[in-house]
Amino acid sequence: MKQRDAASDWIAEALALRLKVDKKLTLVQQLYCALKEWIQHGELAAGDLLPSSRHLSGMLGISRNTVLAAMDRLLAEGLLSAHQGAGLYVARLPTILPRAEIASPLPVRYSSRGQRLLKLGETLSNGHHAFAPGVPALDLFPREQWQRLLRRHYHHAEMGWMDYQTGGGLPELKAVLCDYLRLSRAVRCQPEQIVITQGAQQAFELITQLLTDHGDSMWMEEPGYGGAQACFLAAGLSITPVPVDEQGLNPSLAPANSPPPRLIYVTPSHQYPIGVTMPTPRRLALLDHASHAGSWIIEDDYDSEFRYDTPPTPSLQGLAAQTSVIYVGTFSKVLYPGLRLGYLVLPDTLAEAFKLAHARLHREGNYPVQSALAEFIANGHFSRHISRMRSAYRQRQACLRQALAPAVTKGLKLSEGHAGMHLLATLQSAEEEALLVKSANESGLTLSPLSRYYLSGKKHPGLVLGYAGSTEDQLLESGRWLSDAYLSIRNN
Ligand SMILES: Cc1ncc(COP(=O)(O)O)c(C=O)c1O
Incomplete structure (x- = not known):
């Protein structure tokens, strides 16, 4: 079902509910009032297509003339506009009436949890x-x-x-x-x-x-x-x-x-x-x-x-x-x-x-x-998928290592990487970690600092470098960036 058809059904159902409530008015008045109110308050937006008179009369169990009479009134008042052969649309109104005085929103107080x-x-x-840690190779699934x-x-x-x-x-x-x-x-x-x-x-x-x-x-x-x-x-x-x-x-x-x-x-x-x-x-x-x-x-x-x-x-x-x-x-x-x-x-x-x-x-x-x-x-x-991913990840890890090799020769320590989907790069100081994270942000990259994984106490500086979810080209490119950034921090 197209979205337009679904919207038509919702309008018809909402009208059916209104018709049951407003028993004092004639059917034409009820239809007219309900649609006018929804248009003026913005529930029906400019450009919304109304259900056809045939559809409405069928859904509401009322005569088509009743529907047409209500629509004619809305057309005459400029609340609807007719498009040749394409039905009736809600017209663009200069102002939408506020529904009611807007009460001040409930102050938000989150629980301590x-x-x-x-x-x-x-x-x-x-x-x-x-370098997103823990993300598998979505491209190889x-x-x-x-x-x-x-x-x-x-x-x-x-x-x-x-x-x-x-x-x-x-x-x-x-x-x-x-x-x-x-x-x-x-x-x-x-x-x-x-x-x-x-x-x-x-x-x-x-x-x-x-x-x-x-x-x-x-x-x-x-x-x-x-x-x-x-x-x-x-x-x-x-x-x-x-x-x-x-x-x-x-x-x-x-x-x-x-x-x-x-x-x-x-x-x-x-x-x-x-x-x-x-x-x-x-x-x-x-x-x-x-x-x-x-x-x-x-x-x-x-x-x-x-x-x-x-x-x-x-x-x-x-x-x-x-x-x-x-x-x-x-x-x-x-x-x-x-x-x-x-x-x-x-x-x-x-x-x-x-x-x-x-x-x-x-x-x-x-x-x-x-x-x-x-x-x-x-x-x-x-x-089979696991075994394919095992060789892909081994390969991806090798690319990251290759890209980081210059930094490794100047003191960046990488974990052994016998398992898993990330390498841990150990850094010398919290300042080094903070500088690398900041400079990555400025270059549109994201690094996960190891310090973030500590709850308290002595935090060891480092970077958690996910490699499983990135292609070899991405790893070579981002790895080279990281290696250069590390070398420039070390040299300063
Ligand atoms: C240590 C650890 N355990 C479990 C998960 C998996 O969590 P979930 O199954 O909720 O995605 C992750 C994902 O990053 C993880 O790193």
């Missing part, structure tokens, strides 16, 4: 840019194949999928996901333990809603992932930043007097943004610590598929039979972030409650998309 959230929102990067699959799954969508859902996701998707997680990530799971969410972000939110109260204490990696941080801060949790060393979050560096954490958030496969992998002894120490403190560990396994030299490390969740680990995964990196699909793998003891709360709070759905994804995984497209 809202204020915290908005403060964090300030660091949200706007738009796609050359098999869009046509995916769209064909989506079309087919929408076409054959079951009627039941149109209803409210309470099962924590489409069973077919949970089944293939379970196989994938067991084989590729050594996650101990059964489909019943999985809850499909709108990305990792919603999974974090659900965890805070169900397992924490306002003011509860939690541990967060320092530096750490801003998205998760936003969620925990918005939930009013008291976050203890625990320093990350070369083995990831180090429980022994937590402040001695900090209360036992209700939650511990970690990215053990590939710490975000530092990039280190947590070795097994540290994982066991963390599990041990969590079990003594009565803490749930959130394992955010966001990009472990992208390892370039070594096989992926098995998940933390799979290390022990009865663990307090809640495994969170996302399709934002392996496919694309706009898909908004992620998942939780929950201990048996939590699974049913999470499904219930998810259905209550978020209303799950979009089963045709989940069904298309299940087929994408089952037919091997998913693993």
